[in-house]
Amino acid sequence: MAATASEGPLSRALPWLVPLALIILWQVSSSLGWLPPNILPAPTAVLQAAWLKLQDGSLVDNLGVSFARAMSGLIIGGAIGFSLGLLNGLSKRAEMLLDPTLQMIRNIPHLALIPLVIIWFGIGESARLFLVALGVFFPIYLNTLHGVRNVDPQLIEMGRIYGMNNRTLFLKVILPGALPSIFVGLRFALGVMWLTLIVAETIAANSGIGHMAMAAREFMQTDIVVLSIVIYAILGKLADSATRALERKFLAWNPAYAKV
């Protein structure tokens, strides 16, 4: 916690210096011909490709498709993970019944299921949704379970002594107590979500950012390949920032999140 170095315009610019220097180095190398465009196109060429793809509308279309897939998978897998995490966190019996099986499945890398998923679902939309949902399920499940389990038992006893019924106890004590951990799960899940989507879209898709990259590869359009990678990076960063904003809003009581 370097609290003293957090003020002033210089320190605010600090995190941007290295990326900026890298981009300048990249541009200079390309302009001087050290970097052939078929290996790595210049940043300006990537910007140009972005502009072209924006103008013909395909960038927005593909972005929309990818975003919708990511969110649907997140909502489906996240909702199931959250519900099972709560169930197993609140009921010892449910945990004994379900958790060992889930822990076993967790150890399978979900991308290893791709051949099977293609056999089951074909290469349609459901295959991609299934993979994303499966990928985000585990971080959300594990962290929800962990969060519920680790709510301070003294607070639960306090709630009972003050006559809280189960519903109030859940809403006022258990859920807020588990929330920091649930957010950790959400952030992990977002990382897995983009990763899974990239793989799923590059393997089998006829739309989306991953497809755009693979189609460009066929024609050696490295500028569009790089553009796709940059877009993934931006999407990942946006998702992370959104979660941080949610954390600041909902975990304002926690000094660790109050000002990040």
Next chain:
Amino acid sequence: MSSQPTGGSRVSLKDVKKAFGDNVVLQGIDLEIPAGQFLSIVGKSGCGKSTLLRLMIGLDSVTAGVLDAPALKEQAARIVFQEPRLLPWASVKDNVAVGLGEGQSGQAADQQAAAILDEVGLKGREGLWPSQLSGGMRQRVALARALVSQPTLLALDEPLGALDALTRIDMQALLEGVWQDLGFTALMVTHDVGEAVALGDRVILIDHGQVVLDLAVDLPRPRKRGTPEFAALEGQILDKLFGDDPRAREAH
């Protein structure tokens, strides 16, 4: 606006026994605690004093004997623990509102919460998070939460045990003032004999599950430590606690 006196309620125990399995924790406890009394309960660790407190407040049930406490039937008994046990995600005001129980909200509840926060000296801090308060202030919030429903019986389980020495002295004065204002029956477990004498109308000493000393403290309030009378009472309790072992007494 300050809180109105609530009055106290009596507690009586007749030949009470408490055992966990084969382990007898309390035996042959006979106590009459009149309404409004401030009772201090002292004893060594593991002597059963906290169990006695939990029995009197209805958190545990007696194994044998009779416990009669009208406050339990009227749900007018509350407890303050050594740790404040505040909800970290709720403001001071919302933490106090927990003490009002289900379905108690609106203007009347707000007024009650404001009055009790004023009583414990936390006026103007309603909107803060617990993490923004000092240890002493957090314990004041816990006290306000316990008192907001106007209990007639208040149990205090080492309520100041986690605080530093200066804050303790402050909080003892606060506790005495609140008790004098509201008039509830107070049952306080403490390991600090000086604190027991400073606050209690009566001090009982528990040893091996039995009451071995029952002492009335008849000194004017607020009490000054260091007066001969105060020291004599302290000495009497310490003698009973440690017997003739002067080194143990010295250490206390």
